[in-house]
Amino acid sequence: MKKKYKEEPIINERIKYPRVRLIDVLGTQLGIYSSEEALQLAIQKGLDLVMISDKSEPPVCRIIDYGKYKFAQEKKAKEAKKKQHNASIKEVKMRYKIEEHDYKVRLNQTLRFLQAGDKVKVTVIFRGREIQHLNLAMELLNKMAQDLINIANIQQSPSRDGKNMIMILSPQKIKS
Structure with a gap:
């Protein structure tokens, strides 16, 4: 039986949208860029371009360190699981x-x-x-x-x- 993993976010070259709304490391909205330009900005800073939401038009991407982002998400999930108590x-x-x-x-x-x-x-x-x-x-x-x-x-x-x-x-x- 396969383990079900939460869907991984789309990062870097895998982002196939022509235009994206870009947010920098500090959370400041930079505006709308082409995917290539956004990826170049991320590479210049030594970070990753991560798609946060594809629900909006254009999709929202953020420049962050993906390793740290993934670690923080896993840590949040563990904390939430600890606080959960199933009353029997x-x-x-x-x-x-x-x-x-x-x-x-x-x-x-x-x-x-x-x-x-x-x-x-x-x-x-x-x-x-x-x-x-x-x-x-x-x-x-x-x-x-x-x-x-x-x-x-x-x-x-x-x-x-x-x-x-x-x-x-x-x-x-x-x-x-």
Whole structure:
């Protein structure tokens, strides 16, 4: 399978347009030149002629050091990728008649997931005839939501899902 590379910009002799809008190293617009003249200016300065945009008429070209330009673009792409966080859904399961210590453990687990930026699906599991005690499960989920009110938003309020009752929490956006 071939790797997909981002399309490389057109540089130097590969620019086939008769006229181009030229921008120098400092970002100053120099005007409209023929491709040959623009390339000669770039060569005189020991730099490259790089097509920035072919969407306009005439296309925009810039005189820059292509190696440095390419390095800067790759660095920007890496930084953007680092800042990207894909929030996944983590699940915390418990029974409606959970002991206090076990509840605290599940609460801390949920807290860790939320602080990591993940959504949390809190599930209360029923077995057999326990399904009659929906009100107790609802109280338990509401208690958890109340305990996490400062760091979590209820994305989906407690609802019955087969023999389970679920609630989905998402981390609050930090206001800066």
